[in-house]
Amino acid sequence: EKGTYPHYMLKEIDEQPVVVRNIIQNYQAENGSLKIDEDILSAMKDADRIYIIAAGTSYHAGLVGKQFIERMAKIPVEVHISSEFGYNMPLLSEKPLFIFISQSGETADSRQVLVQVKELGHKALTITNVPGSTLSREADYTLLLHAGPEIAVASTKAYTAQLAVLAILAQVSGRSKGIETDLDLVKELGIVASAMEALCDSKEEFESIAREYLSVTRNAFFIGRGIDFYVGLEGSLKLKEISYIQAEGFAGGELKHGTIALIEEGTPIIALATQDFVNLSIRGNVKEVVARGANPCIISMEGLEMEGDRFVIPEVHHLLTPLISVVPLQLIAYYAALHRDCDVDKPRNLAKSVTVE
Ligand code: F6R
Numbered sequence: 001e002k003g004t005y006p007h008y009m010l011k012e013i014d015e016q017p018v019v020v021r022n023i024i025q026n027y028q029a030e031n032g033s034l035k036i037d038e039d040i041l042s043a044m045k046d047a048d049r050i051y052i053i054a055a056g057t058s059y060h061a062g063l064v065g066k067q068f069i070e071r072m073a074k075i076p077v078e079v080h081i082s083s084e085f086g087y088n089m090p091l092l093s094e095k096p097l098f099i100f101i102s103q104s105g106e107t108a109d110s111r112q113v114l115v116q117v118k119e120l121g122h123k124a125l126t127i128t129n130v131p132g133s134t135l136s137r138e139a140d141y142t143l144l145l146h147a148g149p150e151i152a153v154a155s156t157k158a159y160t161a162q163l164a165v166l167a168i169l170a171q172v173s174g175r176s177k178g179i180e181t182d183l184d185l186v187k188e189l190g191i192v193a194s195a196m197e198a199l200c201d202s203k204e205e206f207e208s209i210a211r212e213y214l215s216v217t218r219n220a221f222f223i224g225r226g227i228d229f230y231v232g233l234e235g236s237l238k239l240k241e242i243s244y245i246q247a248e249g250f251a252g253g254e255l256k257h258g259t260i261a262l263i264e265e266g267t268p269i270i271a272l273a274t275q276d277f278v279n280l281s282i283r284g285n286v287k288e289v290v291a292r293g294a295n296p297c298i299i300s301m302e303g304l305e306m307e308g309d310r311f312v313i314p315e316v317h318h319l320l321t322p323l324i325s326v327v328p329l330q331l332i333a334y335y336a337a338l339h340r341d342c343d344v345d346k347p348r349n350l351a352k353s354v355t356v357e
Contacts, residue, residue: 002151007344009152009242013330014200016157017193019147020323023164024189026146034185036172040141043123044073044173047097051090052079053113054101055354057155058162060234062101064227064322065166071319072170072181082109083357086116098124101166103150103158104353105133112357114138127165129158143169152345153352154242156330159234160196163323164189188317192324195314199327202311206328209310210335213268213297214245220268221259221289222249222329225282228272231322235270235329242337242347252278252285265293270329273300274313274321299328 005011029035044050050069052062059081066077078090082100086109098117102110105128114124114135126139129147136142145161171185214220220239222232232249239247250259252271263269271286273279283306286296298308302315313324337344 007152007334009154009156009334009344012150012152012157013327013334015148016160016327017196017200019157019161020164020189020193020196022146023161023168024186026144027165027168028186032186034168034172036143036169037141040125040143040169041173041176043097043125043141044075044169045177046095047075048095049093050075050077050097050099051092052077052099052101053082053085053110054079055082055107055109057159057234057237058101058103058107060230060237061159061162061166062099063230063233064163065099065101065170067227068167068170068319069173072167072179072183073174073177074179075173082107082113085113092120092122096122098122100124100126100128100135100139101162102126102133102135103129103145103155103162105130105135106353106355107135108355108357111135111138127162127169129161151352153347153350154238154333154344156238159326160323163320164192167320183317183319188320192316192320195316195324196327198314199324199331203331205311206331207335209297209328210332211339213270213295214239214243214332214336215339217245217266217268219246219248219262220270221262222247222270222272223252223255223282223285224249224272225252225278226275227319227322228274228278228282228325231272231325231329232270234326235333238330238333239336241350242333242344243340243342244348245336245340252282255285256288260289260292263289263292263294267294268297269294270297270299270332272325273298273304273309274325275318276304279304299325301325
């Protein structure tokens with residue numbers, strides 16, 4: 001039940017710190033280290049390439065998951081949209097492992113791919129929030145999100161839970177092959193949970209950002225580089241699905257290859273700057289659009305902030321920034337939808353789980 005909350009979406013955004021702590025607990029062995037079932041670890045070890053299959057928000061989590069797995073487990077990863085994969089199947093590697101990411105575990109587009117790859121004799125792991133869901137039952141292995149029921153149509157806590165579980169899977173898989181990462185994941189996810197709490201306590205700030213940038217605009221752009229780009233894709237999906245503002249996420253460097261033509265006086269640009277090695281280049285991209293009249297809202301991270309940034313998120317490990325940089329974007333989308341009198345929990349034309357192809 002949503003209790004004192006006006007909407008499930010807001011409640012579910014606020015639950016994120018607790019969900020991250022639950023995930024740590026659920027994936028901890030008695031000695032405190034992170035653990036994943038042996039059969040999943042040996043499937044990861046056997047794989048020469050991982051294919052992540054997902055839709056919507058879960059696809060966006062997969063894009064970040066690819067970075068986690070490639071960096072911490074050193075296995076090449078491809079991320080595919082489930083509705084495209086079926087008839088547009090890439091040339092598969094010799095020993096592929098399929099990872100299906102699905103909050104509901106019922107998405108028909110993803111299930112269709114699962115059926116197809118099982119027929120080809122390949123192994124599949126489902127990462128889902130719903131035990132006993134179709135995708136979980138039909139895959140060889142399951143990892144649960146432990147996020148509690150997600151009711152609002154716009155997915156929030158499932159996304160951050162997917163990222164946390166993917167990070168754990170990546171690190172434990174790497175470790176089982178003798179790859180050590182310079183990242184104390186239990187500690188760093190704890191820092192993430194506290195940072196999420198701080199962000200959830202800054203709601204007025206995000207309400208005023210939404211009012212200032214999004215209450216009258218027709219469109220909005222999200223830009224970032226590297227994993228910030230992927231979070232921007234998720235931020236733009238959140239905004240468009242609940243506020244009906246036409247929103248798009250772009251890689252900072254790609255703007256000048258066409259989209260910059262859309263920038264007009266006052267066009268809101270939400271830019272993420274959480275990565276040291278691209279901090280100056282994303283700020284260069286912001287200058288390019290400001291020169292064409294855009295209204296920039298830079299969200300940066302402690303240690304990388306510069307004068308004029310609109311909001312600075314607390315510092316977390318550089319690989320884990322998507323878990324917290326998404327929170328401002330979720331809250332900004334929420335308040336933008338409220339300011340525009342939209343039905344936040346049940347946006348038009350959308351259903352919580354998409355069981356048709
Ligand atoms: C967006 C959203 C959708 C879902 C997508 C996949 O907020 O909720 O984009 O992420 O329909 O759903 P699952 O993860 O249940 O397969």
